[in-house]
Amino acid sequence: MARKKRKTRRGGRKRRRSRRSSFPWGRILLALLVVVVGYVAFLDFQVYRQFEGKRWALPARVYARPLELYAGLKLTPQQFADELRALGYRSVSKARRPGQVARNGSRFELVSRPFLFWDGREASHALRLRFASGHLSELTDARSGKAVALARLDPLEIGSIYTARQEDRILLRLEDVPDTLVKALIAVEDRSFYQHHGVSPRAIARAFWVNLRSGEVVQGGSTLTQQLVKNFFLSNRRSLWRKLNEAIMALLLERRYSKDEILEAYLNEVYLAQDGQRAIHGFGLGSRFFFQRPPKELNTAQIALLVGMVKGPSYYNPVRHPERALKRRNLVLKVMLEQGIISRSEYQKARRQKLGLVRPRAGTSKSFPAFLDLVRRQLRRDYNESDLVSEGLRIFTTLDPQLQWALQKSLARHIQPLLKKHPELQGAGMVTHSANGEVLALVGGRQAGFAGYNRALDARRQVGSLLKPAVYLTALEQPRRYNLASLLDDGPLEYRQAGKLWSPRNYDRKFHGRVMLYQALAHSYNVATARLGLALGVQRVIDTLRRLSVEQPLNPYPSLFLGAVNMSVLDVTRLYLNFASGGFDIPLRSIREVLQADGEPLQRYELSIERVIDPGPAFLLNRALQLVVQEGTARSLAQRFPASAGLAGKTGTTNDLRDSWYAGYDGEKLGVIWMGRDDNQSMGLTGSSGALRVWSDVYASAGAVPVQMPKPDSVVWHGVDRDSGGLADSGCDNTVQLPFIESGVMPPAAPCASGAARRWLPKWMQ
C-alpha cells in the first residue's frame, strides 16, 4: 500500500517538471515583489509598533524615605555625610551644581538634586548646613542667606522589582544626557550618524572586505541605528539573513523617526553590564551603577569609560578588568581629542584620572534584601506581578538608611565573634516608628546584604518572657484588683491540670517570696507570673493577646503565661507597638506611596490607628517596662543610657538558651531583636547577653529619644516602699515612684511611713 502511494507521487512530480518550460517569469517576479513588499511592510509595522508603544518593560523602582532637612533635626555630621555619599553626592571645594557638596567639619554646603515626589517636584536647593551637638542647628539658603524651613533631599534608590534575567534601566531623555557623552558616542561608534540613512555602505564595504580576508565575521559595519535595531528587534545570531533584516529595519526606522529619537532610544537600550540576574541597560542606569550619580554629573573621564564599554561590556568591564577598561577609556579620550570634542588640557587632565568607580562604602551599602522582601510582599497584595516588573512604578518606602546601617552593623558586630563557638548562630531585627508603624529597618539574617531566608518575617520562634507584659497588662486592666505594687507570691508552685503536674521555675532557680507586681515583671520571675496568670485565667490572657493583634494559634495552657508561643520578629513588633504607642494598635507599613512612571500618584498607604488599651493601664505598663530597664533584666541599658531617656523594654530567653530576644523602645522607635539558631539548638545566649546588646548598639549609634508619655488624668504618682510595697512618705528611704489609677485599689501605708501618709489615707487603708 505504502509503496503504491509513493509511485503515484513520483509520477506527479514528473508531470510538473514538464510544465516548467512554459512558466511565466513575469508573474513569479511580481509574486516575489509582492512577498518582498509585504515583508518590508511587516518589518515596518514591527518597527512602528515597538517604537511607538511602550518601548521597554520597566521594573518598579523602590526608594528609601527622603531625608527631610530642617533646623532641629536629630542627625550627626557623620550620618549626614554617609547619607550624601550613598546618594552619590560628590565632594568638591565649592558646590555649584546639583549633586555636589563641600564639607568643612560640621558645616556643609550643597546643591541638592531636583526630584519628583508624590506632592510634586522638589526643586534643587543651594543649602548651607551647620551641625551642633547631634542636631542640624542651621539650615539656610546658600545664595540668599535666608533661613530655610524645610528641604527634602532626593531619596536613596534601594532596588527595583524585576523578574529573573530581566533588563533594568533608568529612562533618560536626550536633554538629560551630557553633550560630551553624545558626541563621544558618535565619534567612537558611528561617525557618519548624522549623514547616513540607517546603513552606511562605506562601513559595510570595509567590514565586508575585512571579513572576506579573514574568512569569518570579525568586523561589523553597523551604524548606531543598526545596533539599535539589532538589540531592539532581533536575536543575537550572526547570520546573513539577520544582517539583511537589520539593514532593512534600520532604513525603515530612519525613514519614520528623527535622529534625536533614534539616539535617545539607543542611549536607553545599550547593554552595559551584568549585575547578578539583572542586566544593566542604558547610560542612565550605567552611570548610576558605576558612579552612583546621574549622567549629567559625570566628568569627562567617566563619560569616556562608559562610551568605551559599549564595544564589549563584559570584556571592558572596569570592575573585573580595570586595566583593559583604562586602556579603552584612554583610547576613547584620544578620539574625543582628535574630533575636537575636548580640549588638549581636558584630555591631559582626564587621562591622568583613575577609573573613578564609586562603589558603595562598606557598611553603607544600598542592598537591603530583607526590607525589599517585605515591600514586595506588601505590593503583591495590591498589584499584579506583571505591573510591578513592567510599568515603571515608583515605590516610596519607609526605610531609614541610617537605622538600617546601624541595625546591620550592630547585629554583625555581636554575631561575628561568636561564630567560632556557634557557627550556626543567626540573628534578625526590625525597627519601627512607634507613632505611625512605619518600618524603618529590617534585617533577616546575619549576612544582611544577601537575600535568603528572611528570619525577621518567617522564622517563628518561641518568645518566652516577651509575652509576659500581656499577662501583667491583663492584671493592670483590673485596677480594682491589681496595681503595680500588688504583692505577688513567687514561692514554689505546683499546678495540676488534666493529671499533669506543672511546676514552673525561675531562671536563677530560686524563689523570691513576696514581690511587687512590677518587680516580678522587671526581673522576669516565672513563678510569680504563672501564679498571676492562673489567678487571671488563661482565657483572659488569650483575649488580651488577640486584642493586641497576636494572630498565632494559642494553646489555652498555663505555659502560655511564660511565652510558649511561636512568633516572628515582625509579630513581636506588632505586639509591642501597642505598648510603645501608648495603647494604640498600628498596622505596620513599609510603603508610603506608589506613583506611576509619569509621577501621577497611584496609591497612598495612610496612617491608621486604633485604641486597644485604655490610657491608664497603658501608662502603668509603660512604667513597668521602664523599670525593667532601670532595675530589672535590662538594667545594663541603664548603665549606658541616661535615666532621662526613660527607655522601656523586655528581655526574652527560652529553655536551654535557644532564643535570645529583646523588644524595647525609646520615645520614637521600637526595636525587636532575635538571636538563635535555625535548627533551634542551644546557642548559649540569654535575652540580656545577646539581643539586648545588639539593641543597645543600635540605639547608641542611631541616637535615643526620651520616652514622653503624658500622664492621663486618671493616674496619680505615689512613692512606694520597696521593702513592703506600701505607700511611702518622707519617713521611708528606699522607695520607687509608681503610677496608680486613682479610682483603683491602693497599697496600704508602709511601716516606714511616719504619719503624713497615714493621716492622709482613709482608716481602712492603713
Next chain:
Amino acid sequence: MNERIFCLPILVMLSLAGCSGTPPRQGLPPVVEGGAPSSEPAARVGVPRGEEPVVVSPPQSGGGAVVALLERADDYRRSGDVSGEAATIERALRIEPNNARLWSRLAEARLEQGQPRQAEQLALKSNGLATGDRALQAHNWRLVARARWALDDAAGARAAEQRARSLDRR
C-alpha cells in the same frame, strides 16, 4: 499663655510627689509634661565597660518645618485635595510625633475624607497627648462626637459632646 497656667499646678504637684518620701537617688518619674526645650543640653552618663557614653538628644522639635507643612496642608484643603492635606499632616507628624495639634488636625482631615472611625481614633490619640490643653481636648471631643454621629452612634456622640461641654465649663 493659658496653657502654661494650666501646666503650672501639674508641674508643682509632680515635683512635690518627687520630693515627698523620695531620696535624691530616685529621680522623678520619666514623665515630661509638654515639650522639653530643645536648647536643653544633652545629658551624659558614665562609661561602663569601655562602651561609648550615649548622648540622649532632647525630643526633636521641627518648629519652622511643621509650620511650613501646615501652611502647605492649608493650601491642599483650600484646593479641595483632602487626601493631599492628610498626607502633608502625616509628613509633619513624622517630624513631631508628639504634637497633639497635628493629630487633631489629621483627625479633622480624616473626617473630611469620609473616615469617621479613623477620625475618632485620631482625636482620642490627640487627647492623650494634649494634657493640660483643655481647649484642644474639648475640640477633640467635638470631633469624636461628629465622627460618632457619622457612625450612627448617637449615645456615644452625646457622651462625647457632654465631655466637650464639661471641659468648656472648667
